[in-house]
Amino acid sequence: MTFRKSAAGAPADLFPTEAAGLAWLAETGTVPVVEVLSVSPEALVLERLTAVPPTRDAAAEFGAALAALHRSPCPAHGTLPPGVEQYRFGPLSDPLPVATAVSTSMGEATAVRLADLVDRLPADSPVLRRVIDRLASGDLDDDAPAARLHGDLWAGNLLFTASGGTLIDPAAIAGHPLVDLAMLSLFGAPHLETVLGAWEDAYGTADIGADWRTRIGLHQLFGVTAHAVLFGGGYLASAEALAARYA
Template identity: 45%
Template sequence: MRSAEDLGASHGRRLQRGVLEDGREVFVKIGAASEVFASEAAGLRWLGEVADVPEVVEAGPDRLVLSWVPAEPPSAAAAERFGRSLARLHRAGAPGFGAPWPGFIATLPMDNTPAGDWPAFYASRRVLPFLRMARLPAADVALVERAVERFAEVAGPVEPPARIHGDLWSGNVLWSGGSGVLIDPAAHGGHRETDLAMLDLFGLPYLDRVLGAYREEWPPADGWRERVPLHQLHPLLVHVVLFGGAYRDGLMNAVRRVLAL
C-alpha cells in the first residue's frame, strides 16, 4: 500500500483509508477476524450481483480491503433510487432461508444453517440464540418465548426467500453516486420485511421516499407495517447483548406488540 490514514477503530478492528500502488483508494479493516472478514466478503459479493456495494479487493486472515466509496449528502432522488434498488435486490431471491457461509452481526456469530421456512429460521437461528445471550430476567425470557411460539401465526403471507442485507440500519447505507451503497452486511436468504423493519427501527434520511419507491417496484404484502415489531425482535436482542439494559424497554415493547398481533 502506498499510503494509509488511520480512521480509528470499530468493534476492535482498526480502520484505515489507503491508496494502493496502482492509485486506487481503499477502505481497510485490520484485526484478527478471519471468519468475520470472510463472511462479510461473501455477503458483499452476493449482494453485489444485484445491488451497489464496495468491491472486495482482498479478504485475508487479518484484513479486509474494499474499494473506497466517496460519500455525498442524501437527497430525495437518491432515496427513491435506493428504494427501487432495494426492492430489486430482495426480488433477486436466495436458494433458501440461510446462507452457505457463517453469519456475523458486529462481532457476534449467527447461525446461517438453512431452515425449511422463515418462521422456523427466524426463531431457531436468530431470536432464541440471542435470547440466551441477553441475560434478561426470567419473566422477560418467558414473554419472548411466548412471542416466538406465535411466529408462524403472525408472520403474514408465505414468501420465497429474499436476498437481504440483514443489518440494514442507516449507518450501513452510504449515500454515493446518486443512490445508497450497502456496506457491512449480515447477508443471507431471509424475509424482505426484515430489512424494511431495520430501516424503520433506527431511521434513515428520506425514509418515506425509500419506502414509496420500494412499493412502486415491489409492494410488500398487506399488513407489513403491523409486522415491523416482529422483525425488530432480533436486532433489539442484538443490542441488548452488545450494549445492555438500555435497549430492554424497546425489546419488551416490541414483544408485547407481537403478542397483540
Template identity: 40%
Template structure:
C-alpha cells in the same frame, strides 16, 4: 495494515489514512502507488471469519447488479479491501434509486431461509455478535431458532433479560407462524440494514457492512425503521412501486426488530432489553 493491503492488491502502498467511525473494525483509506484509493478494514482476531463473511456478503449482494455495493478487491484472515466510495449528502433521487434497487435485490432470492452467501461461513457476525446462518424450511422456524432464541438464552444467562421477559419473547417464538403474515419466498437480505450501513455517495446510496443471508424481506425494511434513515419515506415508496409489501407489513415491523434489539441488548445492556420486550408485546398485540 499497509503490508496486508499490498499483499491483497498486489500493489505498493503510498499512503494510509485512518478513518473515523466503525465499532467492529479499524477503517482506513489507502492510496496505492498507482494513485488508486481503496478502503481497508481490519477485523478483530476475536471475530474469526468476519472478513470472509463480509466479503462473501458483498459479492452476493452485488451479483444481481441492482444495488450499489463496493467492489471487493480481496480479503485476508483479518482484513478486507474494497472500493473506496466518497461521501455525499443524501438526496431524494438516491433514496428512490435505493428503494427500487432494494426491492429487486430481495426479489433476486436466496436458496433458503437462513442460507449464507455462496462461499460464506455459516458462523458469521452482525456487528460484534455472532450470527448463525442455518437453512430452515420456513421463515418462522429460522427466525425463532437462529435469530431470537439464541439471544434470549444469552440475555438470561448474562442477567440482561429476566425470566419474565424471556417468557414474553418465547411466546412470540411459539406464535411466529401466526404473526409472520403471508408466506414469502426467501429474499436476498443485506441483513444489518440500519441507517449507518447505507453510505450516501454522489448520485446514489451504497450498501455497506452487510450480514447477508436468506431471510424475510420485511426484515431489511424494519431495520431501516429501527434507528431512522434519511429519506426513509421515499425509499419505502419507491420500493413499493417495484415490489409491493404484503398487507399489514407496518404492523410487523416490531416483530422483525426483535433480533437487532436483542443483539444490542446482549452487547450494550438492559435498555435495549426493555425495548425488545416492548417490541415483543407490540408484535403479540398486532395479531
C-alpha cells in the same frame, strides 16, 4: 483509493464472511454494493467510497433497487451466502456468532436466531419466548418469498455516493424482506419515507399484504435483541415492548 478493515483478534472467518456477503448481494446487479478488492483472515480491503448528500431522488432510486434485490432469486430462509458457515451480527469489535437454520418458513428460521440471542440475556424473557414460540409454529408467516438481505441495514451501513445508495458492512442472510426495512426504520435513515414508498411501489404488496408496515416491529426484534445482548441498557425493554405486540 482503498479502505482497509482489520481488527486484532478478529475471528479468522470474519472478513471472508463479510466479503462473501458483499459478493452475494452484488451479483444480483440490483443495488450498488461496495467493491471488495482483497480479503484475508487478517483484513478486508474495499474501494474507498465518497459520500454525497442524500436526495429524495437518490432515496427513491435506492428503495426501488432494494426491492429488486429482494425480488432476486434466493434460496430458503436462513441460507447463508456461498462459503459462509457461521452467521455473525454486530460491530467489528464484538461480532456475535448466531445460530441459524434453513427452512421454508420465515418464522422457523427466525425463531432459531432469536432464541440463540435470548439464551444469552442476563435473565429469561417470557414475552420474547412467547414470540419465539409463535414464530417457530409458523403462525407469523406470510407469503413473502425469502430474499437476499443485507441483514444489518441501519443508516450507518447505507452510504449515499455518486452511484446512489450503496451497501456496506452486511450481515447477509436469506430472510424476510421486511428485515432490511425494519433495520432502516429502527434508527432512522435519510428520506426514510421516500425509501419505503419506492420499495413498496417496486416490490408490490401481493405477497406481504397492504398492512406490511404493521409487521415492521416483528422484524426489528432480532436487531434490538442483539443490541440488548451486546450493549445492555434499555435495549431489552425496547425488545420486550416490541415483542408484546406479537405475543
